[in-house]
Amino acid sequence: xxxxxxxxxxxxxxxxPKPDAARRAANLSQAQSNFATLQQSWIATxxxxxxxxxxxxxxxxxxxxxxxxxxxxxxxxxFAAPPEPSQLNAPLATATKIGQSAQEGLVAEFAxxxxxxxxxxAFVASRTTALLDRSAAPLTSYxxxxxxxxxxxxxxxxxxxxxxMVDAFTYDSESAITDENFAAAISRFGQLLHSPxxxxxxxxxxxxxLAQANLGSDPSGERAEAVMLMQLAxxxxx
Amino acid sequence: MRMTTSDEDLAEAAAAGDGAAFASLLDRHYDRxxxxxxxxxxxxxxxxxxxxxxxxxxxxxxGSYQRRAKVTxxxxxxxxNAAHDRRRKRAxxxxxxxGWGDWEIQRTAENDDTAEKLDWLTVAMRQLPIxxxxxxxxxxxxxxxxxxGDVLGVSEGTxxxxxxxxxxxxxxxxxQEAKT
Numbered sequence: 001x002x003x004x005x006x007x008x009x010x011x012x013x014x015x016x017p018k019p020d021a022a023r024r025a026a027n028l029s030q031a032q033s034n035f036a037t038l039q040q041s042w043i044a045t046x047x048x049x050x051x052x053x054x055x056x057x058x059x060x061x062x063x064x065x066x067x068x069x070x071x072x073x074x075x076x077x078x079f080a081a082p083p084e085p086s087q088l089n090a091p092l093a094t095a096t097k098i099g100q101s102a103q104e105g106l107v108a109e110f111a112x113x114x115x116x117x118x119x120x121x122a123f124v125a126s127r128t129t130a131l132l133d134r135s136a137a138p139l140t141s142y143x144x145x146x147x148x149x150x151x152x153x154x155x156x157x158x159x160x161x162x163x164x165m166v167d168a169f170t171y172d173s174e175s176a177i178t179d180e181n182f183a184a185a186i187s188r189f190g191q192l193l194h195s196p197x198x199x200x201x202x203x204x205x206x207x208x209x210l211a212q213a214n215l216g217s218d219p220s221g222e223r224a225e226a227v228m229l230m231q232l233a234x235x236x237x238x
Numbered sequence: 239m240r241m242t243t244s245d246e247d248l249a250e251a252a253a254a255g256d257g258a259a260f261a262s263l264l265d266r267h268y269d270r271x272x273x274x275x276x277x278x279x280x281x282x283x284x285x286x287x288x289x290x291x292x293x294x295x296x297x298x299x300x301g302s303y304q305r306r307a308k309v310t311x312x313x314x315x316x317x318x319n320a321a322h323d324r325r326r327k328r329a330x331x332x333x334x335x336x337g338w339g340d341w342e343i344q345r346t347a348e349n350d351d352t353a354e355k356l357d358w359l360t361v362a363m364r365q366l367p368i369x370x371x372x373x374x375x376x377x378x379x380x381x382x383x384x385x386x387g388d389v390l391g392v393s394e395g396t397x398x399x400x401x402x403x404x405x406x407x408x409x410x411x412x413x414q415e416a417k418t
Contacts, residue, residue, distance in 0.1 A: 004405045009378045011359040016283045018273040018291065027293040028264060035252075035260050035297035163283040187283060207389065 067075035142168035162190035173216030204234035245309035277375035
């Protein structure tokens with residue numbers, strides 16, 4: 001690496017923060033739970049297929065039928081080995097349903113064909129095509145947070161996606177500082193939703209004060225609404 | 239026991255349905271994956287969200303792991319694709335306030351006295367096109383040009399060319415800085 005890049009590399013290495021411990025744990029457990037769900041549904045599919053084959057074999061009479069069955073079972077397994085997209089849709093759909101509904105949006109994101117996808121990725125993509133159709137407009141992170149708080153419950157941590165929440169607002173106030181402060185309030189709001197016990201009531205009070213002081217002209221009322229949601233979250237945290 | 243097992247063996251076991259192998263593999267790579275996500279996005283919040291995306295989708299992605307392929311290459315490819323999808327999705331949202339995103343630089347520069355001054359790294363990364371940024375993210379993570387090419391699905395030569403383009407761009411940025 002040349003000097004130019006070495007300089008950049010050391011700046012970059014210094015800039016990299018440590019991953020948030022709480023989100024690390026949450027992400028790892030989410031991954032494991034998705035893994036387990038996916039596996040269970042695979043096994044369910046496999047065993048029902050297997051059972052059908054056994055039943056079908058038993059229904060055959062005489063040795064000739066069994067020999068024919070063996071050949072056909074071999075052929076069946078050959079076809080079963082690379083499962084067809086139609087078979088694969090079912091387990092993934094189950095996994096998504098059992099997991100967070102937030103996954104739908106995620107799966108949709110991953111389903112989009114990217115330029116460097118491998119053949120197997122295309123497989124995964126085809127599994128999720130059906131999902132794409134069903135979840136025409138997945139809710140954004142902020143919409144999920146709002147839906148939960150309005151119902152008087154904390155949003156699921158998987159639904160709290162800080163950068164997305166910050167992006168849910170329009171930033172075109174007369175003052176850029178107002179916008180940046182408001183964005184900071186939303187970001188801290190997201191952090192509080194991730195670990196409500198960390199800062200407690202005073203944490204919410206600070207965030208609410210910061211947001212309220214930076215409403216700007218707020219033509220659509222979205223910022224005022226966010227303050228209301230923060231107040232709901234504060235009340236829930238007590 | 240698990241710590242002595244190679245990444246590739248763990249990935250194969252995971253692809254075959256071994257949950258403990260999967261958990262162990264992800265735990266082993268999480269911090270490095272997060273750091274790579276930061277190199278790709280330039281913002282802590284984005285890196286956290288992107289890592290979350292990848293973790294949640296990884297079980298379904300195990301099918302694309304090919305026997306004997308290097309795990310980091312596969313994992314980084316998943317990460318680059320996820321970042322790419324996210325960027326495309328975010329293009330419809332309001333612009334990001336942080337990171338290497340295409341935030342209007344002059345607007346932030348207007349309140350330099352109050353807002354935190356942008357560091358050189360952020361300024362430099364923002365001025366590079368996305369493919370150069372992704373390439374740099376890999377090479378700064380100590381990947382060889384050949385490995386980076388593998389991840390991005392381009393030739394080693396393309397990577398070398400992009401790196402020399404990035405160096406040229408960085409030099410121009412530095413010169414501009416020296417003038418002001």
